[in-house]
Amino acid sequence: MKDEIGGNQKRARFQALCQSLRPDLLRFAFWLSRDRALAEDVVQETMLRAWKAQDSLQDEAAAKPWFLTIIRREYARCFERKRFVTVDVDELVAREEPMLAAAEEQNLAEMRAALFKLPDEYREPLVLQVLMGFSTAEIARELDLSSAAVLTRLFRARKQLRVLCGEDTSMDPQE
Amino acid sequence: MMDCAQYRRSMMADPHDPDPRLREHRESCHDCTLYSERLLRFESRLERALRVGPASEVAASSDNVVPLRAGSSRTGLRSTAYRKRMLAMAASVLMALVVGGGLWLSAPGASLAADVVSHMRGEPEAWRRTDVPVPNPKLDNVLRDSHLRLAAGGGAGMVSYANSCGFRGYQVPHLVLQTDAGPVTVMVLVHERSPKPVQFDEQGYRGVIVPVPGHGSLAVLTRGSATDMETIEHIAHRVLDSIIWTG
Numbered sequence: 001m002k003d004e005i006g007g008n009q010k011r012a013r014f015q016a017l018c019q020s021l022r023p024d025l026l027r028f029a030f031w032l033s034r035d036r037a038l039a040e041d042v043v044q045e046t047m048l049r050a051w052k053a054q055d056s057l058q059d060e061a062a063a064k065p066w067f068l069t070i071i072r073r074e075y076a077r078c079f080e081r082k083r084f085v086t087v088d089v090d091e092l093v094a095r096e097e098p099m100l101a102a103a104e105e106q107n108l109a110e111m112r113a114a115l116f117k118l119p120d121e122y123r124e125p126l127v128l129q130v131l132m133g134f135s136t137a138e139i140a141r142e143l144d145l146s147s148a149a150v151l152t153r154l155f156r157a158r159k160q161l162r163v164l165c166g167e168d169t170s171m172d173p174q175e
Numbered sequence: 176m177m178d179c180a181q182y183r184r185s186m187m188a189d190p191h192d193p194d195p196r197l198r199e200h201r202e203s204c205h206d207c208t209l210y211s212e213r214l215l216r217f218e219s220r221l222e223r224a225l226r227v228g229p230a231s232e233v234a235a236s237s238d239n240v241v242p243l244r245a246g247s248s249r250t251g252l253r254s255t256a257y258r259k260r261m262l263a264m265a266a267s268v269l270m271a272l273v274v275g276g277g278l279w280l281s282a283p284g285a286s287l288a289a290d291v292v293s294h295m296r297g298e299p300e301a302w303r304r305t306d307v308p309v310p311n312p313k314l315d316n317v318l319r320d321s322h323l324r325l326a327a328g329g330g331a332g333m334v335s336y337a338n339s340c341g342f343r344g345y346q347v348p349h350l351v352l353q354t355d356a357g358p359v360t361v362m363v364l365v366h367e368r369s370p371k372p373v374q375f376d377e378q379g380y381r382g383v384i385v386p387v388p389g390h391g392s393l394a395v396l397t398r399g400s401a402t403d404m405e406t407i408e409h410i411a412h413r414v415l416d417s418i419i420w421t422g
Contacts, residue, residue, distance in 0.1 A: 013293065020294045023341045031225065060293070061379070111224035129189065130218070131225045133303075136189065151188040158187045158217075167217060171210050173183040 014054050017063055018047055024064070024132060029071050031127040033078075034116055042078065046070045064132060065142060072142075107165075114164035122157035125150055176200075182207050190218045193305040219310040226339075287367055288375040288384060291394045294342055294349075295360060295380055302351065302358050302398055309337045317348050321365050322421045323390075331413040332359070343367065354410055356402045361414055365391040374404055385411050390420060 025046065029039035049070050050057075057066050115123060125143060128134040136154075140147045155175065162169050177185075182200045185192055190211070201208055317337040318324050325334070335358070336351035342362065350361045364384075369392035373384040381404065382396030395411040 013289070016290055016293045020290075020340075020342070027225065107220065108224045111220055115224065126221075127225060130222055154188040155184060158221075161221070162217065165217075168213075171183070171206070171213075173180045173187065175184075 010054075013060075014051070014057075017060060018050065021064060021067055022047075025067055025071060027131055028068060028127060029075065031115065031123060031131070032071070032075055038078065042071055042074050045074050049074065065134075065138060068128070068132065068142060111161070111165055114161050117164060118157055118160060122153050122160065125153045126157040126161075129154060179204060179207055183210060186211060186214055190214050191303070191305060191307050193303065193307070198306055215307075215310050216312075219313045222313065223316070287364075287369065287392075288373055288382075288394075289377070290343060291362060291364075291382070291384070291396065292375070292377055292380045294340065294362070295396060295398075302360070303335070304358055305335045305353065306333075307335060308333050309335060313337055314350075317350075318363075320346060321348050321363055323348075323363065324419050324421060326417045326419055331361075331410060331417050352410075352414070356397065356406055356410065358398070359402075359407075359410055360394075360396045360398075362394040362396075363391075363418075364394055367391050372408075376400070376404075381407065383407050383411050385415070387415065 022043065026039055026043050029042045029046075030036060033039050033042065046067060050067060053070075057063060115126075118126070125139050125145075128139045128142060129136075134142065136147050136150050139145075140150045143150065145153075152175075159169075159172060159175075162172065177196050177200045179200075182197060182204070185194070185197055201211055314334055314337045315324065317339045320339065325331075332352035332354040334350050335353050336349075338349045339346045340349040340362075342349075342364070343366070345366045347365070348361075348363045350363075352359045352361060360382075365387075367384075369384050369386045371386065375382055375384070379400075380396050380398055381400060381402065382394060383404070384392050384394045385408075386392050393411060393415060395407055395414065397407055
């Protein structure tokens with residue numbers, strides 16, 4: 001009986017953890033895939049896998065990277081299972097237009113359109129840093145890169161974004 | 176000594192890098208101070224652009240870890256087998272949640288503190304020690320929806336992190352203040368009434384939830400056990416003193 005209550009409390013705790021992380025996980029999956037429907041599928045599948053593997057999460061403080069790793073693997077599995085049709089970025093932006101424009105000013109929509117145009121290798125570390133709050137070392141670990149490579153990608157990501165957004169780049173440094 | 180190009184390259188890679196050499200350079204270079212302000216404005220816009228994403232949908236469905244959309248009209252990528260698998264798993268998850276949720280709700284005071292701690296554990300990035308304040312427009316945006324602002328020169332400490340977080344079905348301000356006692360997290364829980372102050376010390380977090388008459392409650396936490404409860408309560412009262420309710 002005691003074990004049952006302990007198990008239930010543990011599950012409830014895990015549920016609360018999933019609930020608190022889900023919004024950011026969904027955002028991460030969205031920016032990874034640039035597709036809302038796919039992001040939802042990936043997060044759903046991630047939650048199920050996480051639920052089954054919850055005993056392997058020893059430290060709740062490491063929950064976010066743990067979930068992100070599952071998301072990245074799950075996203076990669078989608079590519080193994082499906083053959084995706086490549087689409088033009090402008091078409092992609094147009095498809096997500098209702099969400100992009102939702103109650104936000106135009107410049108945010110422009111920024112998101114620019115993010116859509118960033119190469120995956122630049123967008124992913126940027127999302128990990130800005131949205132998920134990862135340190136350079138954590139991003140390096142997650143993406144299996146050196147810290148120097150991560151910093152270079154982050155630098156290039158912002159540089160490209162600033163150009164795409166029409167920012168004044170006259171004071172920006174050269175690489 | 177770092178030169179301007181090095182400084183700007185570092186800032187472009189991580190605008191919130193707490194490296195003291197960056198601060199030294201910024202304080203000694205007017206152009207780079209201006210450059211940093213511009214970059215941080217851009218960063219604030221970038222953060223908002225990334226956060227908005229599918230948030231509205233997320234907020235609506237954040238109560239369900241495994242939302243079931245039997246009547247969804249979306250023609251996604253899910254196959255029938257996938258859906259069946261999802262339903263089977265969701266049913267078992269739901270059973271566990273009904274039982275576990277009942278237990279959880281039986282202790283509301285402890286549950287609120289536990290949820291606050293759980294939320295903190297999901298955002299370890301917020302605990303960074305830094306001397307870079309969050310841009311004012313970002314802070315204002317986060318506080319506006321909860322109808323409050325902080326008094327100028329707020330006595331509680333510099334706000335280094337501000338985010339609007341989903342918590343128990345509502346968007347609430349989650350702030351990090353840099354205080355003498357180190358980074359301290361504050362959650363303004365306008366929808367959560369607490370009849371009396373609650374102290375908690377669990378899972379490596381120590382804090383208090385204090386009632387705010389007419390405005391729910393306020394949670395203040397520190398990480399680790401270096402800060403005593405009296406100091407945390409003192410910080411909580413300083414934060415309360417610096418809040419100006421606008422609605």
